[in-house]
Amino acid sequence: MAGFGRPKYPSAGAPSASTPARYQVTINGLAYGYGATGSQVTAVGKALVAKGFGKHYAEGPGPTWSDADTLNYSDFQKSLGFKGTAAGQDADGVPGAATLAKLLGSVPSKPSAPAAPAFEPFPGAAFFHTGRTSPIVTAMGRRLVAEGCGRYTQGPGPSWTLTDQASYAAWQRKLGYTGSAADGVPGKASWDALKVPAQL
Structure with missing residues (x-):
């Protein structure tokens, strides 16, 4: 279901039905939703555009999740048959693991820190x-x-x-x-x- 991985209740001060959802979720260590930043946000935006769900971008997509990302993602969720655009509902524009996998082909994970080398590299x-x-x-x-x-x-x-x-x-x-x-x-x-x- 699209809501997998999202909080049960939106954060305090949830927006009205006419305002895009403005909360974040963390999926596999990466943040998604309003205000989230990083290459994972850009990847979602590019994938939305590639699938024809980019009409709300005036510019971008970029590395910071905006209302335009939320609206485009909501359109994508609705294309999958999900309903309800109020915050916390299935088509509110905030990713869940299931819809993210459908959009990207798999759910990205935050890269783990590289292991420290066992031996000192040659310093020259x-x-x-x-x-x-x-x-x-x-x-x-x-x-x-x-x-x-x-x-x-x-x-x-x-x-x-x-x-x-x-x-x-x-x-x-x-x-x-x-x-x-x-x-x-x-x-x-x-x-x-x-x-x-x-x-x-």
Whole structure:
């Protein structure tokens, strides 16, 4: 039913039957209805226009839900056989999950936050120079020690030193690099192989 996912009662101060519904619903973490903003609103507006339900737009559709979106959505709901345009009724112009799926083909979901990387991405060779201080350098040094390549008499610490470079050169040689390819300056392939824990 079109009302799936909407509140049982409209918010206080519900508009009269002659005024478009002005409340919001949240479906799969995304807001729809008057005042909602985001790319999901634009997607609904474009889909309405594509299906011939865009006559109330003077401009747009855009990323903020307006009365025009509500009126166009109500027209779409009525085309599906729903009735009643007062707030909270089946054709009031505020999406429910069922009508949203009919309009878009599926019900969008709010994207989840990307997972934090397990390992520190290669910061680039220029990152490693005298004077550089970063927890990434400490984490790298600890991995070098764990791999048996540490040349530290104390540390490792957060400042890039010649000892870090010597330790990294030992790691490069362990990987089979020779000559200038084992100069102690990290490259992407050797860095990725070291698997330095991500520093958040």
